[in-house]
Amino acid sequence: MSRIEQAWQTRGVLACLLFPISLLLRGLVALRRWGYQFKLLPQKKSSVPVVVVGNLSVGGTGKSPLTAALVEHFQSMDWRPGIVARGYGGSEIDSPQMVTALSDPAAVGDEPVMLAQLTGVPVCVCSDRVAAVAALANTNQVDIVFSDDGLQHYRMARDAEIVVIDEARGFQNGWMLPAGPLREPVSRLKSVDLVALHQTSGACCVDLPATLVAGHFHLAQTELVPVTPDASPTDNLPLSTLAGETVNAVAGIGNPVRFFRQLQLAGMGVVEHPLPDHHEWTVQDLTFDNEHPIVMTSKDAVKVRKLLGQMEVTVPIYEVRVQAMLHAELSQALSIIEDRLHIKYRQPPQGFR
Numbered sequence: 001m002s003r004i005e006q007a008w009q010t011r012g013v014l015a016c017l018l019f020p021i022s023l024l025l026r027g028l029v030a031l032r033r034w035g036y037q038f039k040l041l042p043q044k045k046s047s048v049p050v051v052v053v054g055n056l057s058v059g060g061t062g063k064s065p066l067t068a069a070l071v072e073h074f075q076s077m078d079w080r081p082g083i084v085a086r087g088y089g090g091s092e093i094d095s096p097q098m099v100t101a102l103s104d105p106a107a108v109g110d111e112p113v114m115l116a117q118l119t120g121v122p123v124c125v126c127s128d129r130v131a132a133v134a135a136l137a138n139t140n141q142v143d144i145v146f147s148d149d150g151l152q153h154y155r156m157a158r159d160a161e162i163v164v165i166d167e168a169r170g171f172q173n174g175w176m177l178p179a180g181p182l183r184e185p186v187s188r189l190k191s192v193d194l195v196a197l198h199q200t201s202g203a204c205c206v207d208l209p210a211t212l213v214a215g216h217f218h219l220a221q222t223e224l225v226p227v228t229p230d231a232s233p234t235d236n237l238p239l240s241t242l243a244g245e246t247v248n249a250v251a252g253i254g255n256p257v258r259f260f261r262q263l264q265l266a267g268m269g270v271v272e273h274p275l276p277d278h279h280e281w282t283v284q285d286l287t288f289d290n291e292h293p294i295v296m297t298s299k300d301a302v303k304v305r306k307l308l309g310q311m312e313v314t315v316p317i318y319e320v321r322v323q324a325m326l327h328a329e330l331s332q333a334l335s336i337i338e339d340r341l342h343i344k345y346r347q348p349p350q351g352f353r
Contacts (some may be wrong), residue, residue, distance in 0.1 A: 005059075008172045008181045018179035026176050029152075029184055036154040043157040044130040048137045049144050049341045050158045053196075054151025056188060057181040060254025060277070061166040062198040062219050062324065064111050064299070067148045068118045069217065069324035070162075073331070074144060077338055080121075082142030084132035085112045086149065087125030089278045096135035099123040105303045110278060113302040115148060129156045144341070152183055159344070160337050161192040166255065170205030194333050200258060215330025219322045221262055227301050227317040228308065239320070243267035248294045250286070252279030252303075259297055263320070268295075279303075283311045295320050 007014040035041040053067045071081045087093035087109035099108050101117040108125045116123045122141050126132035129150050136142050150156060151163065165171075176182045189195060195214040197206065208214055224237040246269035251259045256274040263270050271292065275285065281303045286294060294317045296304060301319035326334070 004178065005181075007179075008175075011173045011175070015173055015175060015179045019175060022176040022179040025178075026185060029176075033154060033184075041155070043155055044134075045157040046133045046137055046145065048133075048142060049160075049345055050133055050147060050156065051144065051160045051162065051337070051341075052147045052150050052153075052156075052158045053162045053164065054147070054149050055164055056151070056184055056186065057165075057169075057171060058177070058183065058254070059166075059169070059181060060258070061164040061169075062217070063164045064115060064148055065118075065219055065322055065324040066164055066196055066198075066217060067146055068115060069326055070146055070334070071119045071121055073326065073334055074338065075121075077335075079144045079338075080142050081119075082122040082124065082136040082139075082145050083112070083115050083119065084129050084136060084145055084147050084150070085109065085115070085123070085125050086127055086129065086153075087112055089280075090125060093125050093127045096124050096126040096132050098135070099125055105306070110299050110302050111148065114298045117302065118298065129153045143345070159341060160194070162194045162196055163189060163192045164196045164198060165206055166198045166200065166258075167204045167206050168200040168258075169255070193337060194330075196330060199327075213333050213336075215333045216327040217324050217330055218327075219262070220325050221266060221320050222323050223321050224295070225298075225301070225319040225321050227296070227304055227319050228313075236321075237318075239266050242293060242295070242318070245269065246271060246292050248273060248288050248290070248292045250294060250296050250300065251275060252281070252300050253277055253297055259320075262322075263295065281307055283307060286311065286317070291315055293318060298322070 036043055053063055055061050055063060074081050090107050090109040092107040097108050099112045099116045103113050105113045112123050112125045122136055124132040124136050133145050136145055171186055173180045195212050197214055197216045199216045199218045221239050224241055226235050244267055249260050249263055249270045250273040252275035254277045260270050260272050293315055298319050
């Protein structure tokens, strides 16, 4: 954990020194949002509904696995979803780029490639999410778009907003960047359609008003996927395969501690190797002075597969596949959103025969 991330845990000296900058940022964020609310700044509306799945805070909350689960949920209700993302870290995101499971993460970002692998639906990235939404809508392959992040991308009109919160981390000291982890103030929750609470094994640090619509989900580790260029689904193994073994756990994600704890709960002895979010992997990152198997997240695996031709693999390397499991109250709240979108976009006008 970096020094600034440590400062976000409390309202200590460093956070207090940065607080005046947070006040300035809060004012600028409010002005920008009011500009879109009062139509002083133009929003771009899409021909298909857009659902934003975003964060108030920086760092990992389980947003991308939840996006994959929402795609599956809406597919079960006969929608044809697509996903847009910024493509953070990608070198070719100035214009819309369609992403597949075989795309280069260096070009389009790691999370979009992961989502393409997990969902199999059309995925498009662009630094201008409006352009990405339009590109998907124009393909006629989708009739609803989920935006992985983009809550603050107000130029993109949206039909529903879902904010994801990690219950164990909460809002930490509750201040905005750079004094705290928040991109927008907690009061922003009053205007969203749904709060999706990521339930973890830690104590809950979130106290929400009863008036907010909220539901829970949790991440379940489901299987081990060999990280090899030619792996097939028949090569996948149950998670219990490594129970009782010691593993090198590597994680270049927003909240690596959560990944390590899940492995421990699955019965593994964990040697922790945390790395920065969106880490650019090298062979040295996978070179250890032991013969333990290496395990990693799906987000990391999409990059590591590109490295395998540059290294001699002497130990098994596994991707730990996870799935967001929706609790009943979250599924019910999503059904209400789906009903509203169905009426707006699919129900024929009155008098139509």
